[in-house]
Amino acid sequence: MATETLSPELEAVVARAAAAAPAYAALTPVERARLLVALADGLDAAKADLVQIGMRETGLTEARLNGEVNRTAVQLRLFAETVVDGSYLDARIDYADPNFVLGPRPDIRRSHIPLGPVINFSASNFPFAFSVLGGDSAAILAAGCPLIVKAHSGHPELSDATAAVALEAVRKVGAPEGTFQLVHGREAGVAILKDERIKAGSFTGSIGVGRLLTDIAAARPTPIPFFGELGSVNPVFITADAIAERAGEIASGFLTSVSGSAGQLCTKPGFVFIPEGSALPEAVTAAAGELAEHRLLDPRIAQSFNDRRDTILETAGVTPLIEGGVRFDDDGQGWAKPTVVTVSLDDFRAGHEGLVEEAFGPLSILVEVPAGTDLAALMPEFYEGNLTGTLHLSTAEAEGTTENAPELRALVAALSKQVGRVLFNGWSTGVAVTPAQQHGGPYPATSNDSSTSVGTAAIQRFLRPVAFQNAPAAFLPEALRDDNPLGVPQSIAQAGESGDWGKRFGA
Amino acid sequence: MATETLSPELEAVVARAAAAAPAYAALTPVERARLLVALADGLDAAKADLVQIGMRETGLTEARLNGEVNRTAVQLRLFAETVVDGSYLDARIDYADPNFVLGPRPDIRRSHIPLGPVINFSASNFPFAFSVLGGDSAAILAAGCPLIVKAHSGHPELSDATAAVALEAVRKVGAPEGTFQLVHGREAGVAILKDERIKAGSFTGSIGVGRLLTDIAAARPTPIPFFGELGSVNPVFITADAIAERAGEIASGFLTSVSGSAGQLCTKPGFVFIPEGSALPEAVTAAAGELAEHRLLDPRIAQSFNDRRDTILETAGVTPLIEGGVRFDDDGQGWAKPTVVTVSLDDFRAGHEGLVEEAFGPLSILVEVPAGTDLAALMPEFYEGNLTGTLHLSTAEAEGTTENAPELRALVAALSKQVGRVLFNGWSTGVAVTPAQQHGGPYPATSNDSSTSVGTAAIQRFLRPVAFQNAPAAFLPEALRDDNPLGVPQSIAQAGESGDWGKRFGA
Structure with a gap:
């Protein structure tokens, strides 16, 4: 795994994220939800101070920034619900079928696991909602991936202050060190994006910079998905x-x-x-x-x-x-x-x-x-x-x-x-944070239009499917067990359902 | 949309696929299912002839190829069921909520639409199941995308014979001309992959060729998803x-x-x-x-x-x-x-x-x-x-x-x-075609591990989410209407559910 050499400081950042990945992925859904809620509570508690910094750094109004903090906190709490609900796992169980139409079929069960450490390049125009603890960050953490945020140069002080809130929440709920980290500078962001331990990237910004980063992600020895929200004329x-x-x-x-x-x-x-x-x-x-x-x-x-x-x-x-x-x-x-x-x-x-x-x-x-x-x-x-x-x-x-x-x-x-x-009969500004929201679209609106960067479906971007074949219950993820201890929705295919596939639609 | 100039023959192929896209996407689920079943029926009817050609061209045994035709036909019929079932659409309905925690929320509904024309590079080692009418082709057609297959050079005659079966089925059910097409030659495949009217690619083959094509797809003026299944040591x-x-x-x-x-x-x-x-x-x-x-x-x-x-x-x-x-x-x-x-x-x-x-x-x-x-x-x-x-x-x-x-x-x-x-306690060869199957994995097993190339979840690769905000019923896709004429599963968020998000997980 040849990687360009990182500076000692960035090497430590990436190493911490990689070390945190298995431990963070192994947290229970409720533990992960607690982190998201602690982040939301932290934002609420620090709102007055954060908004003052944001007004100075971005020129956005107090009303707008107060609303944006609220939205960002609600977003984190909604993702907490999403994680515990578990339907995002798309858990599927196909029971073994000795009489399957193509011969005996094994028991196969499929769920989703976190990709690993992700870097999120934050935006200038939403110093909360698409920045340090914004939508992408919430989705990354909800998915179970350690998060490295590249701060936007437009609001560095606010980024640091928000990161302090995040680190305090991580400490408070006892999440692994390295679950959340912040870096500054485009060169640092690019170097991290190129590191083979990083498994995905997200970005909100211009078409030019977004395409540059998308190309870097695609050209790595191991290409990774890069979810850029770039530009739009609406x-x-x-x-x-x-x-x-x-x-x-x-x-x-x-x-x-x-x-x-x-x-x-x-x-x-x-x-x-x-x-x-x-x-x-x-x-x-x-x-x-x-x-x-x-x-x-x-x-x-x-x-x-x-x-x-x-x-x-x-x-x-x-x-x-x-x-x-x-x-x-x-x-x-x-x-x-x-x-x-x-x-x-x-x-x-x-x-x-x-x-x-x-x-x-x-x-x-x-x-x-x-x-x-x-x-x-x-x-x-x-x-x-x-x-x-x-x-x-x-x-x-x-x-x-x-x-x-x-x-x-x-x-x-x-x-x-x-x-x-x-x-x-409405206007496109103002993007509701809900399960059905779709904030995406064909290139150049995004670099990858398979998903959304707003709403709970955004979590899918940072997950990967894994199936288990004839796994003993003792070695199955909880979401795939027959006794379903997490109570997640399971889509179940019983044996014997394959006999007449397609018959209804025959000529 | 600057595109490299195609030969007149390939230009006609791509133009036909692009012209077919809206008409094919507009077929009802049952109409699309009928095409998939007609393809399966056609394979079954032509099996004896096709298997003879396949034995000669690939050296694989009659038993193996007979089994492979059966599997390929069953796969098409399973996708017919998938299309009509409609859960693959992941239809979500969030009703308007005047008392939403962040202020009045509009009605938002989200489903998935086909990407458009797709090129599938077929494999040498599965002359049916990963070739002209194999798993990728079934998923592409099931998703509602016109399909261009690049034949594998290892079994050109079988590819033509299978294509004849496919074209006959397309004609028989009255699907749009251009829904299915076959081309030969790697240069033709690459030229088509580069064309801006093509919206995705799939591939089964070696790491070297797979990476080459993945890089071509990523470097286009408009990058497109490329789903390559490359290599594995298991x-x-x-x-x-x-x-x-x-x-x-x-x-x-x-x-x-x-x-x-x-x-x-x-x-x-x-x-x-x-x-x-x-x-x-x-x-x-x-x-x-x-x-x-x-x-x-x-x-x-x-x-x-x-x-x-x-x-x-x-x-x-x-x-x-x-x-x-x-x-x-x-x-x-x-x-x-x-x-x-x-x-x-x-x-x-x-x-x-x-x-x-x-x-x-x-x-x-x-x-x-x-x-x-x-x-x-x-x-x-x-x-x-x-x-x-x-x-x-x-x-x-x-x-x-x-x-x-x-x-x-x-x-x-x-x-x-x-x-x-x-x-x-089993062996990895033999991949059951079921809803929970996962045939994929991190690079270099695939070029994109967000999905599978076997099983019904494979359809997701060729779809894109679209949301509708405050759409009058007359302008909503059927899958998102309150009266749900297609009877697809709809995940519904009622108004008033956002009051206590996250409260359960607070400190």
Whole structure:
């Protein structure tokens, strides 16, 4: 197992994680749940202090950060429930069958085990929910994998303070040393990702950095899965009837979604396709009023957003509807007001190379689409995978019986192919943490669209199936035993069920 | 979407698959099941002819190939049941919750959709079960993905004949043209794998070729999942008490497993760790009798096996127990008799660089291990991932109460970390096709150990999750509707369940 040499400090980090792996994996579900709850309790207790650091380092508001801590703590508690519930193990039991259609069949039982140490590269724009103890970290720890977090350079002090909370929780519940560790610096993160003792990686950030790390994970002597959540432009389609029914409501929901957290959300609606000549632009202008200025996360992001905004405004046919803009203060920090522009579909098509790339900040583009345009074919022309796609329908259209229902169904089918989450009559920002949530989507929305980075299904990413054939009860994992001491859901195939497979569907 | 230019012929193949994707995905579960059953029926009807071609092209026996056709047909019928059952969709419904702990929660529902066109590189050693209509193909079609099979060069005529059966079934049930296609030649396969319209790949074969294709899939502008089943040495551990109890039975089971299909199975036991000085070598010699000669699959495989055998026999300390060998006929075909050698653990350690690599053919190495050796630490010294690991225990040891039970448990835990399937008192060749089967394992056993290539769980590889938020019933997939017209299992989270998450596990 040849590995590039790590610095003594990083070697110690990886060695501790590797040493912790068997012991941490061997904790009972309730013990693992206790750690997750202790982490949540620790966040709650330290909230006031952590939020103050976060406000200073990220420019995000107190209300937003308070909400984010709550969300992060709830997420950890939900994963505690998930671990104890045990349905995530997908436990399957096929009893031996001496009369199996292909000859005697052994007893086979299958469950999932943790992959081993995982590195999580945290995000800048969610200093709690996608950072040190955020969704990926919760899923990694819930799965039973030791966690190494690479702190984001945008909030190093907050990362250290959150790590202190985590280490205290690990100590308090008596989890193995090395279950949780934090490192700083991209070089450290890359070196750890390359180490053969690391079994998976996760990431939330830009397409460029995400692809770089994905390629590193794939090129290792032993390739490992890398779950990057990269970028998204989140198309929205609004029908003429929806605008006729509630233009004001749609306009104000749109502005809230574009301007919240200064638009620095991977689910910000980047493109809104509306019928040519509709009343929506006017309604947006009317709803805008005096939009507040919001500090962007850091000077680099501010500069990058300002450049993207300039490019978009300079594209032929683009008309500012809400001017907005970025002001730089003496510290180099950028302060943004939201920008909304309109463009005709023809001009959008002509200028799409400068327009379609994600503008990470408070900016959105209304594309005015002539009647008769094939909406289902529209996005695939310009962009591959997205986290979300949204439709706004009128009350009658939602019934699915209007004349344009087939066209709307085709649009839903096209969006399903391109996104991880299809929304109706709502806005894509704000991602509920629930069992059915899907925060993912085809590349470049993610580097691996087999799973989600929000919601309890996220735990699957850090597990691997293992089967046991004719195992004596004494050597079976508890989740696969007939007496089921953990009470997990078991999917059981009895003997004698194979006789007439397929008969129902014969010619 | 810049893609390398395909030849007109391959362009037509990929274009047909891409065109078929939405129509094939839109078939009802019963329609898709009908195709799978028609494929099975077609194989059954053509069995006699197909087996004759297979015998000629692969040198495998009539009994083995007849059994393989049966297995392949049963596999297709089992997938038909899987598609209609619908639990593979993992349908989840979270009802809206106005009193959710983080604020009002929308209705979110999550299911899985097919990835799109998939290319499957078929194997040489299973001309039916891992070839044109084998396990990967069944899983791909069951998932709702158009299938392009790259035929193995070892049985081109059989591949064409099987493809004719498949095309007839596609026609018969009225599935979209382009649902099934066959191509020949590695260059064609690679060109198709690189095409952006292809959404996943599968493969069964060598580590070298598998890694090459895995790297191609990962390096595309849009990376895609690639599920390669590559190679494995399948360690076996036999205790002193098991040998004392039933040396003869173990010896004959071992020889059957090593020599069946001339050892050309990815699950052939390559290393057997036995206590130093045990009676097993003697029992193996006694059980051997007159072992039959068996033609190897093709001259290249025969030459490669002969070379590996030479290397192993020339390693210091290796003693032939059953000499075996390879004889080449005038056509260059190799005919093998099984070879079994013994080596002490010290000599194995000293010579492991020449010994550990898989010997694809009828050869196995008995490693004699001194008492007191830490068995759990043994395999990780030499080799990473394997498809299987096996233990033979005595009746008393199987109870888990003997003095060495902790040591055996540690060995089971170590094997679980290294393999996809842990067997007890059996042999790893012969992989039952059932819902709980796991045919996979850490690299280099597979290029992606998140799933299996045998059993119904294999379907997961070709699916992607999609969620629907606040979708009107008229726009929901049937599997997610409240009236559940398909009758699929739905995992439902009611409103009001989030109040006390984590409370049970608090400090």
